[in-house]
Amino acid sequence: MHxxxxxxxxxxxxxxxxxxxxxxxxxxxxxxxxxIGGQVLWTSGVENYMGYQFxxxxxxxxxxxxxxxxxPLEMRIGERVTALSRNENSFILTTDARENYESxxxxxxxxxxxxxxxxxxxxxxxxxxxxxxxxxxxxxFAGESVAVIGGGNSALEAVDDMIKIAQHVYxxxxxxxxxxxxxxxxxxxxxxxxxFLEHEVTEIQxxxxxxxxxxxxxxxxxxxxxxVSGVFVEIGLIPNSDPFKGLVQLNHLGEIExxxxxxxxxxxxxxxxxxxxxxxxQIVVAAGEGAKAALQAHRYLRRLGI
Amino acid sequence: MVRQVKLYTTPTCPxxxxxxxxxxxxxxxxKEFNIVEDKAARDEMKNKCKSLAVPTIxxxxxxxxxxxxxxxxxxxxx
Numbered sequence: 001m002h003x004x005x006x007x008x009x010x011x012x013x014x015x016x017x018x019x020x021x022x023x024x025x026x027x028x029x030x031x032x033x034x035x036i037g038g039q040v041l042w043t044s045g046v047e048n049y050m051g052y053q054f055x056x057x058x059x060x061x062x063x064x065x066x067x068x069x070x071x072p073l074e075m076r077i078g079e080r081v082t083a084l085s086r087n088e089n090s091f092i093l094t095t096d097a098r099e100n101y102e103s104x105x106x107x108x109x110x111x112x113x114x115x116x117x118x119x120x121x122x123x124x125x126x127x128x129x130x131x132x133x134x135x136x137x138x139x140x141f142a143g144e145s146v147a148v149i150g151g152g153n154s155a156l157e158a159v160d161d162m163i164k165i166a167q168h169v170y171x172x173x174x175x176x177x178x179x180x181x182x183x184x185x186x187x188x189x190x191x192x193x194x195x196f197l198e199h200e201v202t203e204i205q206x207x208x209x210x211x212x213x214x215x216x217x218x219x220x221x222x223x224x225x226x227x228v229s230g231v232f233v234e235i236g237l238i239p240n241s242d243p244f245k246g247l248v249q250l251n252h253l254g255e256i257e258x259x260x261x262x263x264x265x266x267x268x269x270x271x272x273x274x275x276x277x278x279x280x281x282q283i284v285v286a287a288g289e290g291a292k293a294a295l296q297a298h299r300y301l302r303r304l305g306i
Numbered sequence: 307m308v309r310q311v312k313l314y315t316t317p318t319c320p321x322x323x324x325x326x327x328x329x330x331x332x333x334x335x336x337k338e339f340n341i342v343e344d345k346a347a348r349d350e351m352k353n354k355c356k357s358l359a360v361p362t363i364x365x366x367x368x369x370x371x372x373x374x375x376x377x378x379x380x381x382x383x384x
Contacts, residue, residue, distance in 0.1 A: 034375065058327075127371035133321065133359075140316075140359070210358075
């Protein structure tokens with residue numbers, strides 16, 4: 001069993017900033033994360049992080065990482081936390097590498113991940129036509145028919161990219177479109193776009209790769225099949241809070257509830273960044289929240305006399 | 307023993323950059339194919355690797371679709 005004063009879970013902007021602040025306080029801290037960079041890695045360009053007029057997401061996170069590595073701080077990358085439990089005087093984190101980590105205080109900064117449809121066929125056909133990264137995989141479907149699922153900005157941006165290269169694009173949204181009107185206007189007149197509003201996807205079918213999807217009208221209940229070779233799922237993000245939900249309080253969105261001192265309902269467990277109920281999901285906000293959480297954790301540990 | 311590692315990418319894919327960084331950081335040599343420009347490589351990825359997503363990483367008889375650090379570490383013996 002590894003034992004620490006503080007474990008920071010997640011190495012996005014919140015977790016890495018917390019790590020720097022913890023290291024500067026000379027806490028015996030561990031940064032434990034599945035990857036380095038979190039959601040920022042999916043962002044192609046960042047134009048609102050102060051100090052940089054423009055920087056690629058990957059590059060910004062590389063700079064964060066370099067700064068963390070300036071300090072003698074232990075890092076375990078490549079493990080996913082699966083559970084958090086409480087001992088008499090400490091917390092235990094368990095990971096998918098079947099390791100246990102004990103700590104006096106925890107900062108949860110695990111961010112969010114793309115929401116899945118949770119329909120039959122989705123999991124089996126991931127990477128075989130079902131994709132959650134339109135900007136990555138779009139070019140693979142040039143000249144073919146695809147479906148974009150969702151009605152927000154990400155979905156409409158995917159539609160805008162795909163109408164230029166795909167044979168036909170079907171847009172399937174559970175609700176009326178919620179994307180910015182400027183995006184909706186940009187695709188409205190495309191001849192190769194068919195839109196199904198207030199429709200749900202019920203199944204994705206195919207043997208080795210996606211061949212068709214089944215959709216159903218919410219009101220009409222009418223079902224239809226669409227022949228597509230790609231399904232771009234763009235239905236928002238969900239917080240990575242599952243391993244912690246038995247212990248810390250979540251809101252109705254599954255976000256960890258914190259107060260303005262980044263404290264959860266459990267003394268000693270702090271949270272920061274997009275996994276929390278702080279409404280602004282921004283890199284600069286997450287970094288600030290990470291700093292706050294580390295300073296609060298430091299105060300907490302000093303109060304404990306550690 | 308890991309033989310020739312092939313990495314299929316698109317220029318707009320952030321996960322591909324992560325995969326490249328991971329391989330570079332661990333000193334693993336690989337050959338990169340930009341499947342937007344290289345149609346033969348695109349067909350090879352689709353037909354031989356049975357993959358429709360990037361990054362796709364192929365070596366020996368292994369195919370890893372998407373950037374999955376845990377799986378990569380395991381299969382590359384890191």
